[in-house]
Amino acid sequence: MNGYLIETEDLRKAFGDVTAVDGISLKIPAGSIYGILGPNGAGKSTTIRMLCGLLTPSSGKARVNGLDVYTQSEQIKQRLGYMSQSFSLYDDLTVLENLRFYATIYGVRGREREERIRQLIAMAGITGRERQLAGTLSGGWKQRLALGCALIHKPQLLVLDEPTAGVDPVARRVFWELIFKLAAQGITVLITTHYMDEAQSCDRIAFVFGGKILAEGTPAELVASGEFRNLEDVFIDYVEQTTGQKVRSSFEEIKFLLRSDGGGVQ
Amino acid sequence: MNLSRFGMVIWKEFKHIYRDPVSLRLVILMPLLFTLLFGYAITTDVEHIGLAVYDGDQSYESRELIRKFVASDYFSLEQMAGDSLQLEALLDAGEVKAALVIPEGYGKKLKRGEVPESLLIIDGTDPTIARTALQSGNLIANVYNMRTLSDGVFQVAEMKTRVWYNPNLESAKFIIPGLIGLIMQNITVMLTAFALVREKEKGTIEQLIVTPLRPVELILGKLVPYIMIGSIDFLIALFFGTWYFHVPINGSIFLLLGLGFLFVISALAIGMLISTVTKNQLQSMQLAFITILPTVLLSGFMFPRDGMPLAVYWLGNLFPMTYFLEILRGIILKGIGLEYLWKEVAGMTAIGALLLAAAIKKFHKSLD
Numbered sequence: 001m002n003g004y005l006i007e008t009e010d011l012r013k014a015f016g017d018v019t020a021v022d023g024i025s026l027k028i029p030a031g032s033i034y035g036i037l038g039p040n041g042a043g044k045s046t047t048i049r050m051l052c053g054l055l056t057p058s059s060g061k062a063r064v065n066g067l068d069v070y071t072q073s074e075q076i077k078q079r080l081g082y083m084s085q086s087f088s089l090y091d092d093l094t095v096l097e098n099l100r101f102y103a104t105i106y107g108v109r110g111r112e113r114e115e116r117i118r119q120l121i122a123m124a125g126i127t128g129r130e131r132q133l134a135g136t137l138s139g140g141w142k143q144r145l146a147l148g149c150a151l152i153h154k155p156q157l158l159v160l161d162e163p164t165a166g167v168d169p170v171a172r173r174v175f176w177e178l179i180f181k182l183a184a185q186g187i188t189v190l191i192t193t194h195y196m197d198e199a200q201s202c203d204r205i206a207f208v209f210g211g212k213i214l215a216e217g218t219p220a221e222l223v224a225s226g227e228f229r230n231l232e233d234v235f236i237d238y239v240e241q242t243t244g245q246k247v248r249s250s251f252e253e254i255k256f257l258l259r260s261d262g263g264g265v266q
Numbered sequence: 267m268n269l270s271r272f273g274m275v276i277w278k279e280f281k282h283i284y285r286d287p288v289s290l291r292l293v294i295l296m297p298l299l300f301t302l303l304f305g306y307a308i309t310t311d312v313e314h315i316g317l318a319v320y321d322g323d324q325s326y327e328s329r330e331l332i333r334k335f336v337a338s339d340y341f342s343l344e345q346m347a348g349d350s351l352q353l354e355a356l357l358d359a360g361e362v363k364a365a366l367v368i369p370e371g372y373g374k375k376l377k378r379g380e381v382p383e384s385l386l387i388i389d390g391t392d393p394t395i396a397r398t399a400l401q402s403g404n405l406i407a408n409v410y411n412m413r414t415l416s417d418g419v420f421q422v423a424e425m426k427t428r429v430w431y432n433p434n435l436e437s438a439k440f441i442i443p444g445l446i447g448l449i450m451q452n453i454t455v456m457l458t459a460f461a462l463v464r465e466k467e468k469g470t471i472e473q474l475i476v477t478p479l480r481p482v483e484l485i486l487g488k489l490v491p492y493i494m495i496g497s498i499d500f501l502i503a504l505f506f507g508t509w510y511f512h513v514p515i516n517g518s519i520f521l522l523l524g525l526g527f528l529f530v531i532s533a534l535a536i537g538m539l540i541s542t543v544t545k546n547q548l549q550s551m552q553l554a555f556i557t558i559l560p561t562v563l564l565s566g567f568m569f570p571r572d573g574m575p576l577a578v579y580w581l582g583n584l585f586p587m588t589y590f591l592e593i594l595r596g597i598i599l600k601g602i603g604l605e606y607l608w609k610e611v612a613g614m615t616a617i618g619a620l621l622l623a624a625a626i627k628k629f630h631k632s633l634d
């Protein structure tokens with residue numbers, strides 16, 4: 001395993017004519033928080049789904065904890081916690097029922113199960129809402145319940161697909177505090193995001209665009225690789241290079257227009 | 267198969283059903299509603315055919331024949347015509363669907379022991395009504411003639427005519443058992459056709475697939491609650507249908523219940539297979555209809571299977587409903603047991619098992 005929990009080589013996935021993932025090679029160190037950053041449709045979810053055994057790759061290699069995603073995906077699932085991009089627990093089951101269901105499915109039983117559920121409810125801060133239907137929880141609570149369900153079997157790898165999308169800043173902060181705690185316990189976290197500040201919090205990041213990795217490294221390395229002020233600059237620069245379009249200058253133009261408009265009023 | 271995982275899926279599925287009171291009520295109401303609706307639709311369309319009569323004989327016997335027609339419930343006397351021309355006009359105008367002509371001398375012939383002639387004219391625009399009118403008209407006239415002829419001659423003859431009397435009841439007897447099978451098939455296939463696609467549509471399947479849960483545990487676990495519901499539905503349809511339409515169960519009720527249970531499982535397996543191969547509720551609805559519709563014809567519900575071309579006949583063998591129809595009619599009407607029905611039971615079990623195996627095999631733990 002040589003210190004990497006996940007290794008992929010030239011991983012590809014095509015849906016008919018659309019190539020969602022176009023040759024991604026990753027090495028994710030065990031125990032790290034690894035971020036995949038990229039705009040809508042970049043191929044983040046597709047990459048993650050192939051690693052979790054939800055989608056079969058079209059070609060390329062991928063190993064999770066030394067296990068092959070083509071042939072050993074059921075074994076991979078035993079030690080993997082996954083939170084999908086949209087809430088996919090049962091709306092018509094209560095918080096407790098959802099947790100019990102997944103605990104039993106993962107083979108956590110009896111006293112151990114109740115103890116584990118109690119811990120996770122406390123950790124996720126959903127105490128007092130155990131008997132509420134999951135569908136009636138608000139965004140932040142749902143997110144933390146889903147995290148709880150993903151952790152019920154003490155996985156060594158936690159895969160989170162845009163876990164903080166549509167969640168308010170405070171709830172996002174609380175969520176990241178949890179992720180840091182989990183990483184400190186030695187759990188490897190693979191997370192996708194749109195947000196620069198979240199990317200900044202990762203140990204390493206891969207910037208994915210059009211199904212390809214454009215840049216990879218620690219946030220500090222990436223910023224230091226050129227004359228950049230911050231991560232945002234780095235990525236805008238890469239997008240401009242790849243697409244040949246001037247994202248930044250067009251943004252400046254808008255600012256300029258706004259300023260001249262404002263001047264006109266005064 | 268891991269029993270605690272299997273049990274957990276059953277428990278979860280029960281919760282879903284329990285938390286959806288609308289579908290829970292529908293599940294109880296459906297067999298009642300369908301039995302009533304279809305039962306009436308099929309057994310009453312043949313009653314009260316409008317009849318006009320020209321009685322050229324004006325004898326006791328001719329009036330008695332008219333009375334028999336009216337008493338049969340198949341015909342209702344709309345008008346007495348003065349001559350046969352007026353009868354024709356009534357038929358042409360569509361005011362009546364059938365016309366009866368009793369010629370002069372009808373009563374005399376009957377008294378002499380000859381078979382007298384009478385004429386029943388039927389409007390053939392609606393073949394179903396026409397066929398029924400023709401058959402029942404013939405039957406009524408024959409029965410009346412036989413009865414009159416046999417009066418005081420043979421007591422045996424009198425009894426024979428009684429068996430043939432009231433053919434209306436006979437048709438209900440034949441229809442209702444088949445109808446119970448048809449209704450049960452439609453309800454159960456629909457029950458499971460949505461079982462998996464609902465999870466696909468809501469996205470909950472994604473979370474389920476990343477767990478170690480095995481296809482056999484998921485499919486069978488989802489099936490169990492519906493087996494119970496389907497069995498309750500069968501009890502309702504069976505007892506309500508036979509009681510309401512006065513169809514006695516001649517054979518063993520326990521055998522019927524046991525085989526009904528087996529049928530429910532087989533039919534649920536069809537729905538489950540549909541659920542595994544479709545992506546959303548609309549698709550599974552369509553596929554369910556495409557599967558259910560041909561069984562109405564292929565299973566022998568409407569037409570006897572013996573006259574069908576071989577290929578069509580074999581196609582019918584693919585549906586559990588075909589076997590169950592034989593079983594229902596065999597036990598309810600003929601009162602026969604396993605010694606005659608074992609082939610149907612074996613066929614139904616085999617098809618059911620095959621369908622279930624296919625559903626489990628077809629369910630892949632992946633989103634592609």
Ligand SMILES: Nc1ncnc2c1ncn2[C@@H]1O[C@H](COP(=O)(O)OP(=O)(O)OP(=O)(O)O)[C@@H](O)[C@H]1O
Nearest residue numbers: 015018019020038039040041042043044045046047
């Ligand atoms: N099942 C599918 N069938 C066809 N095309 C798909 C499918 N899933 C994804 N795609 C396409 O693949 C590309 C990558 O999608 P993916 O969901 O991986 O992007 P993403 O980076 O997760 O985007 P987002 O930030 O919006 O979640 C998109 O163009 C998408 O339309």
Ligand SMILES: [Mg+2]
Nearest residue numbers: 044045046085
């Ligand atoms: Mg995505």
